[in-house]
Amino acid sequence: MKYSYIAKSALKHLRSGFKLPYMVMFETTLMCNMFCEYCIFGEEGKFNDLKTRAVRERIFQRIDEMCEMGIFALSFSGGEPLLNPNTSDYIAYAAEKGLWTSMPTNGLLIRKYAEGVARLDMLEVSIDSLNPQRFAKRRGIDGLAKILDNLEFVLAQRRPFTTQINAAVNLENLSDLPELGDQPSHCSQHRACSFSGQGLTAPCLPAGPAARPASARG
Numbered sequence: 001m002k003y004s005y006i007a008k009s010a011l012k013h014l015r016s017g018f019k020l021p022y023m024v025m026f027e028t029t030l031m032c033n034m035f036c037e038y039c040i041f042g043e044e045g046k047f048n049d050l051k052t053r054a055v056r057e058r059i060f061q062r063i064d065e066m067c068e069m070g071i072f073a074l075s076f077s078g079g080e081p082l083l084n085p086n087t088s089d090y091i092a093y094a095a096e097k098g099l100w101t102s103m104p105t106n107g108l109l110i111r112k113y114a115e116g117v118a119r120l121d122m123l124e125v126s127i128d129s130l131n132p133q134r135f136a137k138r139r140g141i142d143g144l145a146k147i148l149d150n151l152e153f154v155l156a157q158r159r160p161f162t163t164q165i166n167a168a169v170n171l172e173n174l175s176d177l178p179e180l181g182d183q184p185s186h187c188s189q190h191r192a193c194s195f196s197g198q199g200l201t202a203p204c205l206p207a208g209p210a211a212r213p214a215s216a217r218g
């Protein structure tokens with residue numbers, strides 16, 4: 001299904017002279033269950049309002065339209081995308097259609113929605129530090145152990161499964177990057193690390209085989 005969808009989409013792009021968009025980033029909700037010190041969505045639940053949630057049936061229609069247009073990839077973003085209880089169904093629907101799917105998440109709910117999460121082509125989990133105290137200070141919640149446990153659980157649902165560790169970086173956690181880059185030893189299916197800087201440029205680490213820029217969110 002995926003390969004025939006990709007082939008049909010490639011033809012649409014060819015016919016359009018490559019003027020069509022390739023990827024859609026869908027903000028499933030502005031709500032978040034973390035309080036990261038560097039993120040607007042972490043500001044005291046400011047966005048924790050159900051009105052910020054998109055309407056379910058309309059989203060399925062939008063995914064259909066994306067497919068008609070020939071979009072290749074769909075990223076489910078937020079806030080924390082899994083705070084929208086429909087996100088797991090959106091992932092499954094998009095995967096059925098043949099879209100390449102990804103999702104940046106803080107990892108707190110990936111176990112609860114493991115079935116849907118395991119249908120992603122790439123799971124991005126934000127982990128700024130493997131030091132529990134530093135993690136808790138930066139993210140406003142003492143959740144590192146739970147997130148690592150959740151990640152192992154989800155990885156066991158599907159192998160191989162491409163994962164990426166995202167980290168927002170400043171001087172506070174700069175020295176944690178080598179250890180984060182070694183995360184593959186903890187998550188055997190891990191494929192990449194992505195570090196986004198706050199007022200600095202993060203060094204490329206040999207341990208991250210396919211580092212790429214990413215949003216600080218998730």
Ligand code: SF4
Nearest residue numbers: 032036039042217218
């Ligand atoms: S960075 Fe991500 S996890 Fe942290 S508050 Fe923002 S959206 Fe939530």
